Amino acid sequence: MKIKLLKTAGLVAVSSMLAFSQAALAEINISGWINEGVIFYDDGVGSDVVQSTDNGTTLASRITFAGSTDLDGLEAGFEVIIEPRAVNTPLIFANQDSSFGSGGGAFGDSNGHTLGVLGSSLYVKGAGGKLTVGLQSMPTDNIAVLEDPSLTLWSGISPVFRSNGFTIQNANDNVTPVWGDFLNCFTAPLLRGAGGIGIDCNGIYRQGVRYDLPAFGPVGIAIGWANDDIYDIAAKYKGNMGSVTTQFAIGYAINQGVNVAHYSEAENLQLQLGLAHAQTGLFGSFAYQHEEADLNIAAIGNLADSATAFRIATAADVVADTALAAPLGFAAGDLIVPVGHEAGNASDESDAWWFKVGIKKKWFSAGDTSVAFDYGIYYDQYGLNQAANGVTGSEVQRIGFSIDQYFGSSLIIYGKWEQLELEVDGTSTVAAYGSSEELNTFALGAVYFF
Template identity: 20%
Template sequence: MLSGRGQVHKQQKASRGENHMTEKIKTTALGLVAGASLLALTAYTAPASAADLGGDCCADLEERVAELEATTARKGNRKVSLEVYGQVTTAVMWWDDGFEDNVYVVDPQTSNTRFGFRGKAAINSDLEAGYNIELGWQTADATKVREDNDEGADIPEFRQAHWYIKSNTWGKVRVGFADTANSGIAEIDLSNASVADGMSSSQAGSAIMQNDMGGPAFGNYEFNRANVVRYDTPTMGGFVVSAAWGEDDLWDVALRYAGEHGGFKIAAGIAYGENTDRNNGAGPTDDPAIEVLNGGLSIMHMPTGLFVTTSAGTRDADDFADEEHFWFLSGGLERKWFTIGKTTLFAMGGEQEDRSDRTATFWGLGAVQKIDAAAMDLYISYRHYELDGGTAGLVDPNEDKFDTVVGGARIKF
């Protein structure tokens, strides 16, 4: 038997034990509630604060969330990758047509502003499947601005929307809106000169010369992009053969080569195609057949950086007054004189003659400076044109010269 004091002591001890257990339960419960609240708050605030990685207590967590979000955007689902890419290209263009001179802010056509999505997935050790969606956007296409309109085209343009299957053994097949076989064949260039609006067809001010002055239509006669089925062989000794067919309206074939010999890097291609689409630019006749033959060659001496690039082509149809043709030649030097990146200096010349016997002969100079750390190209080019209006004549015979200077930048992402 316990004495009265012992009984009281036992009761007090039991009471303290119960109180201690109660406090422990309360503490544990409060801890769980606080932890759950913190997790809920983090989940709620992470997307909003991921871009602000300040020096607070949650900076490491927010930085990790931002990294995970970026990784998810790049990888797509677990089977097919996703890559977001693109570039912004804008410039300032001064032009003088002998009647008026002006300065416009433009988007050069040679390498225009664009963004896209592409990805792929391995089927087995030999096969892969993939896709490409690409959209171009030009608020003031340098080839379409006019004397009375400094905006040019202002609409988005699909450049790619196709899927493909590629085999290392059998080649690549793509289906959808894609490059035809001759797309890019007259734009082969191992140097960086083409960034400065340096190729034959994409000439700043061409709409002014054609529509406001009575000069020729410009082009390199590529079919560019269309709804096609295209096949490319595997590379064999540096050669690739391509063929494309689109909706019973066009087909073309091309042969390309890329390789190095004795310190020289060489890239070349030639293509032939036919197009019976009534919107192919041939004229009012329904479904006239257009035949095109074009190609390009670029050679660079790797030890010195000296290069030469040329392209040429013809286009003909039954209702053409004359066969159209163009030729283009550029050459220069590409060296890394500055630590920021390579510098390209070049001169160029060429001629365009359209189906109405209108011609434009031109020459020019240009420079491109790469900034490797920013994936950026700074460029400037000058061109001088001599125009002949053919049998139709120029709008004003005294205005037969056109000059333009284009300077700007391209940055890739």
């Protein structure tokens, strides 16, 4: 249900002072959803349970304010999206930490939420398409996430959101990796480390301009440009092939303005296919992502006895090797690693695959019920610190099982079990990863739409 509100008398009084002969009173539509859950984890060393807003930022609670007006054959409008979220940054997803102070971590002991602005944009659309300007979802955002005709999105999607910030137990790694360190993105550098999500690696709202071409039947095409030389293009198909509902999306993005020490440009290709058969209730969704980056890592010879990567804070500051900085031509902000651990060890491309299959039927009078299994595998998304410690390849396997119960069109209650497992290739120094523990989580959540 959407709530429609007229502008108040106070706003009318203000608008009457503007230099317009008439001030149009637009309606504001308020819509969105609230997503809350209780999440249990077992990381092989400890376990806990907590109540938390569930499953990342895109599918976590959100409230959208939207309005539009007619302009002689055109439509102009706006959209503002806010998210009630935990006090700590939404890019540092679930973790075991309870010491973040005010707000705590996802498994912290503190309380508190804040309102974050996810998007704020204006648009004009007509027979020639739609032009949107502002902080918004760009064409390849969610391009390998939302093409699931079963709409079982809140229990399971291709990116990893529930476990990114968890420390990998018994890895015996001196840089204390978290699961997100092996789910790193190139195209959106914010989605690295504890924010690594594995797929949907251009999946953040950006300041930019987006143009959606007029629809070609069931096919839609959009192009976008965002600040700092980020470009993308995407195409989507939604239709029916016989009795099978079919959705397909493909997108390409390039970020030529990366502000990261060890690479300056990244490319991203993603696709997703979703199928659903109404008569049997069977459905499936398949997603794939490939990323590449241009590395610019240097090495310093006499650091070969160290296994740590260093960042130069100033041109004359290279930890204990101060005298080496200027003669070797390093500049402030450059990243250096020991010989034998330079660019050859760092990952410059990665692949990720994910699929979900299930059945969705109305077995109960309350509404549809879905049962689904999903599996994902995320290759070579390890971070630079892991490369500097001898990692040459990585694989995160993800297995999940979910049940969703629908109550009309307003409420979903779901349960989702998920397991992450890590395998690592590299020099003898990475053998410690072989003893790393699996991570198991179970989320019991609900989504209410309004």
